[in-house]
Amino acid sequence: MRSEKYIQPDELNVDNVFENVNYVIPIYQRNYAWRKDEIEQLLMDIDDLDETNSSKYYLGSLVVNQVQPRVYEVIDGQQRLTTLFLLLRYLDHPSVERNPLKFEAREKSNITLGEIETVMDSKEPSLYSEELVEGYEIIKKYFQSKNANDDYKKRFKDKFSTVTIIRTQVPQNIDLNHYFEIMNTRGEQLELHEIVKAKILGAIKSENGFSEEDKKDKLIAATIWDACAQMDNYLQMVLPVKIREKLFSANWDMLRVADFSDLRDIFNAENNSDETQFTLKTILQAPDPTVSNQIDDREEENERFESIINFPNFLLQVNEAMEMTETDRDSGLDDKRFLDLLKDRWASKEKALEFIYALLKYRYLFDRYIIKREYIGEYKVEGKWSLQKLVMYEDKKGRKPSYKSTLDSMDQEEGTDNQQLRLLESCLRVTYTSPKTMHWIARVLTNVNKEQDGKLLIPTLEKYCCQKIESSDYRNRSGFGIDRIVFTYLDYLLARDRASEFSNFQFQFRNSIEHFFPQHPINADNSVTVENRDLLGNLALITVSANSKFSNRFPIEKVEHFPNIIEQSPKLKAMSDLLKKYDRKWDNNSVKDHNASMLSLLETEIEKYK
Known part of the structure; x- marks a missing residue:
């Protein structure tokens, strides 16, 4: 038998992860693939740290195989x-001066890493890795x-010493093929939300041990947890039928229970004759809750709706909503601190039961008052924003579940208030794309x-x-320094105040700031000065692909050749209208x-809410 010597993981920080070592990306690894969302998330994770706080912040893990000394x-x-590596090169960090990162058999990538600061000035872009x-x-x-x-930049770099990366070296002489098989089955290991489930269920015990x-x-807690975990289904559709009938009013329009004690009464009434024995282990090993096995409509519903957050993020939202109720402050939504943020919820049996009830209550409210993505009819592929409640509707054919506008009665079409709230929430959804910034949901x-x-x-909102x-x-910002919320909220205000004109407007995920008059115009046209090109009055938010199509075209060309892109933003449409007012100039x-x-x-809107 071969010896597989275990090596203690190294706890590194950003300052020393490249210090006195070299890394090789093997040929079987895919090319560099991170894009704007992943890169900016990593930067924000570091940027948001409090430099006065010396506690360590876990950024992620690195698994390596030592092929030579260092x-x-x-x-x-x-x-x-x-x-x-790219970040440290941009910040001129001394640890990457000697290029300690190489790609095996990818010379274009290696040339790019070595000359990354000057690549944009090159006349031969084909020599470089476009992704890097x-x-x-x-x-x-x-x-x-x-x-x-x-x-x-100095303050940013000062935070590196507290940003921790765990470098784990696989055992020496290990069969890497076997290791990859293990990695591919990592889904069988407990994830963080499953650990929280185990902790909370484990806290449900009396001082003298487990009572009946x-x-x-x-x-009860496990049943509620598993139902709430199915984020792409409405809650009523995934609960046991007999329990559902007692938890909700006859038309499913109201939650009847006020605390865990009420839950206990309902479940006990249903399970009085149930002698089934169970353990924490069997609860944790319950069948995958995403598997449809209760009512026929669930499979169709699972394909029709998509939640805007996943279950672990929902747990943090529930925790924050409870904190707001208790202390009127945000608790934090950073999944890097997942266990730390939730640990108080299993501090006692009472707190565990309180959290389970809150999970049920807030999941019911989440389904009614938080937008979802809906894929139906002409929106089957791209989807649309939906703000609907699930109700039990009765007609001549009998009782059946039906989706109705949240703020309207059961026999009404979607009204103005529901349209406005749906538009406002979708504005926030496309603005704050990282779950840890979605504090508006808990509010x-x-x-x-x-x-x-x-x-x-x-x-x-x-x-x-x-x-x-x-x-x-915002008054003192320009160009790329203007926050995304400024653009998206202006789009919301224009669509709200000109509702008939923008009745079909839907917010999209847009992260490219468009200069209506181009930054670098052809023929050195100076109709708009360089300084004014970065004013809010010359900018709008559009998709990356739309920005590529616009390129360095002049405003009138954009308006005449790409009307569909103009429709992406009410603000851009307002600029288009103004262009026509100024005789196409x-x-x-x-x-x-x-x-x-x-x-x-x-300013008028801000003053209204002061």
């Missing part, structure tokens, strides 16, 4: 490692958007739990947007006119 073959984590160049440019633009000077009531409570859940009037969510915009220092006066109009619109 030379490691990267087995897992190469995307993160390559991104860190794009990654470097995303990092560069991120810092430009922050107006990063030397002090900003504890065992029943544990089964919605907290407010409808208190007020029981969904229409009050509109001013609540509008005020939230205004606070975000005001804190972004877009100059300094046009930019300043639109800039003043947009700033005035924002």
Whole structure:
């Protein structure tokens, strides 16, 4: 038998992950594939750290195989490692001066890494890796958007010492094929939310051990947990039928239970004659809750709707909603601190049961008051934003589940309030794409739990947007330094106030700032000065593909050749209308006119909520 010597993992920080070592990305690894979302998320993870807090922040893991002294073959984590290399090169970090990262048998990638700072000036772009160049440019633009000077970059680098990476070396002489088989089955290991489930169920015990009531409570908790975990289905559709009939009103329009004690009464009444024995292990090993086995409509529903967050993120939202109720503050949605954020919820039996009830209550409210993506009819492929409640509807053919607009009665079509709330929530969804920034969801859940009037969510969320915009220092920002919420909320306001004109407008995921008058115009046209090109009045938010089509075209060409792109943004449509007003010309006066109009619109809205 071969010896497989275990080697203790190294706890590294960003400052020393490349220090005195070399990494090789083997040929069987895929090319560098991270894009804007992943790269910016890593940058924000670091940027958001409090430099006065010395506690360590876990950024991820790196699995390597030592092939020579101080030379490691990267087995897992190469995307993160390559991104860190690009980041350190941009920041002129001494640890990467000697190019300690290489790609096996990919000379184009190695040339790119060695010359990354000057690639954009090259007349031979085909010599370089397009993916690596794009990654470097995303990092560069991120810092430009922050107006990063030397002090900003120094503060950013100062945080590296607390950002921890665990480098794990596979045992020496291990069969790597066998190791990859193990990696491919990692889904069988407990994930963090499963650990939380085990902790909470384990806390449901009396001081003198597990009583019969504890065992029943544990089964109730597991049933509620597994039902709530199925985020792409409405809650009523996944609960046991007999339980569902007692948990909800006859038309499913109201949750009847006020605490865990009520849950216990309902379950005990149904299970009085049930002698089934169960353990924590059998509960944790319950069948996959995403498998349809209860009612026929579930499979169709699972394909029709898509939640905007997954179950682990929902657990953090519930925790934050509870914190807001208890302390009127955000608790945090950072999944890097998942167990730490939730640990108080299994501190005692009472807290565990309280969390299970909150899970049920907030999941019911989530289904009613938080938008979903719906794939049906002409939207079967691309989907559309949906804000609907699930009700039990009765007609001549009998009782059946039906989806109705949340803020409207069962016999009404979607009204203005529901349309406006759906538009507002979709504005927030496309603005704050990272789950850890979606604090608005917990605010919605907290407010409808208190007020029981969904229409009050509109001013609540509008005020939230205004606070975000005001804190972004939007009056003094320009170009890529303007926060995304400024653009998306302006689109919302224009669509709200001109509802008939924009009745079919749907927010898309857009992250490319478009200069209506191009940054680098053909023929050195200076109708708009360089300074004015970066004003809010010359900018709009569109998709990356749309930005590529627009390229360096002049405004009138964009309007005439790409009307579908113009429709992506009410703000861009307003600029198009202004262009026609100015006899097809877009100059300094046009930019300043639109800039003043947009700033005035924002200031009026902000003042309304002060």
